[in-house]
Amino acid sequence: MKRNKIVLLAAMVLALFVACDDEPQLQTPLPEPEYDMTGFAKGADVSWLTEMESDGVLFYDANGKQTECMHLLRDLGMNSIRLRVWVDPADGWCNKQDVLVKAWRAQQLGMRIMIDFHYSDSWADPGKQNKPAAWEDLSFDDLKTAVADHTTEVLTLLQENNIAPEWVQVGNETGNGMLWDEGKASENMAQYAALNNAGYDAVKAVFPDALVIVHLQNGYDNSHYRWLFDGLEANGGKWDVIGMSLYPTADNWETLTDETITNMNDMISRYETQVMVCETGMPWDDAETSYAFLSNLIAQCKAIADDQCLGVLYWEPQAYSGWNAYTLGAFDESGKPTVALDAFAE
Template sequence: MKKIKTLWMGFILLCCLTTTSCNNDDKPTFPETEETNDPTGGYDMTGFVRGADVSWLTEMEASGRKFYDSKGKERECMELLRELGMNAIRLRVWVDPENGWCSKEDVIAKAWRAHNLGYRLMIDFHYSDEWADPLDQFKPVAWEDHSVEQLLEDISSHTKDVLSALKNLGINVEWVQVGNETHSGMLFPDGKTDTQTGSENFAKMITAGYDAVKEIYPEAQVIVHLDQGNDAYLYNKIFDGLSENGGKWDIIGMSLYPGEEPSKDNNLTEWNEIDKYGKTWQQLNKDCIANMQALISKYNTKVMMCEIGIPWNYDEAEAFYTDFMTKAKKVEGCLGVFAWEPQCYAGWNGYQKGMFNDEGYPMNSLNAFKR
């Protein structure tokens, strides 16, 4: 299976490094930097970050998913998102995923496409073979029996390997996440922050990632990312611990998903707009912005919303995004906002918080990401 996976991912990369798409001559082409003086296509890709995590994109395309503009014309997804206001792309990377998606090779394929469209780029290391989130911080299989010292070397080697591959292609990486939604630590149980030793290990792990990033991309900004951006207590607890134990970071990253999430087995079809604490999205936005301002002041750091989302068919979706973007732009020290997998539609992998409708057309909520 590994040989098949390697050949398949190599084919995807080869397709994305050519001037045409993999399907046929009628599909959009990807501009090559050697053939144009302006890979941005004339769009302003500077300033406040208006980003999209599109890590599922190659898998969606391989499954036959297509994307359309508001007039019904089939479009290449990243090119369409740029037209709709996005100026940055975020991509997650897993160590050795079973099916090859979000592997180093898959990340390179997507990063190359983003680079050739003039996008700014964030790489999101999960340090896992699969999803890393607050409750699930599984070690990669190859690292399972490693000591803490070995894990630190694993983090460093993996980070440098992926980033070196990108740099060798001339792709600039502006931001790097070391860990994903690490509000309880990472690489459980060694880096779980429920003990003093675990907190110390977590800080060492973050620092190992930080130092590795700086070795390859000295100018890249390193992000430590937590979920629940409205929870000030959570952020102070983790970043106090990192400070006390010598952890390094440049930017505090956040996630924000309003509403009460149903169990994973019902595909988010019973989403409740009021969260389990009785708060509306308006209150969560307000709390999150206040948390940003307090963190900037306390830790003398920048902040960024690395993931944000709400159900695509919620009648206040555009109002939610617009409210948050408007407020975030006024926070001195907030660098920008990334929507998470906005290109998802028709319940892709059970995810209902994209920004396209069930036919693959962009929704009005994307208006919030226009300059």
């Protein structure tokens, strides 16, 4: 009888150890997924992100789990982040320190980085290319110096924090130049080229391997691209990549996408240059059409010969619920990504 009790006790102890051994196995976390950050760039401009977070905006995955935005975009197949830079913005957002914070976060996730210099205190786009207030009364030579100094200052800050952007835009949607009126291309192409080169040379001095982008609106408008880049070329303008914006509607996305691809091929052939879609977007509430557009655009860009199209980036996809009255994001009103972003995982 005593022997039976010993055997029973031993069995109970063994069972206890087995149970203890099993329990940690049930709690072992799943391995971190592997992310491919190489090759074709699939990404987003998320320059509003820190401002949105300060305003209490939250982001959620498809299951409703709160998730940090850049992590979420990486999990959705993106490998690149684009960040705009303003010289002295009134509220501080998108100044060099704010850019550093976002660039550091992107780098920690292994994501590649594009820096987009607006050379303005606020938005620079086809309708306005306003000089920063501090540059208003500068001579043209001093304006070139200011472009070079600002570019150097921002990029050196990144370099000092071991952040190396892969691409740098010198100007944003500069279809008629930048830093008006001195740099308005339709009035003085040579001066625009000189300002552009001041930025280009400053980029190369800090990051010799970074690809410098000249970025225009309306990627489908071949005649406009030929006019601008013929003008830059005739005046010694320098660039590595031609960047494009493309914002179609549900009614014309197929036509405009095809025309953009045709324009890309012409730019590659005419100037022996690489191309890239730096901005794109469609209304968030027509997600199925947006998915069809993005999937088609990415596939056609990838199919361009010799990998001469470097990538596609969505502009502020994380904006939702009317943030800054922007309606071309790709998150729904509950803060979850729409099916449109599935195109980046393909």
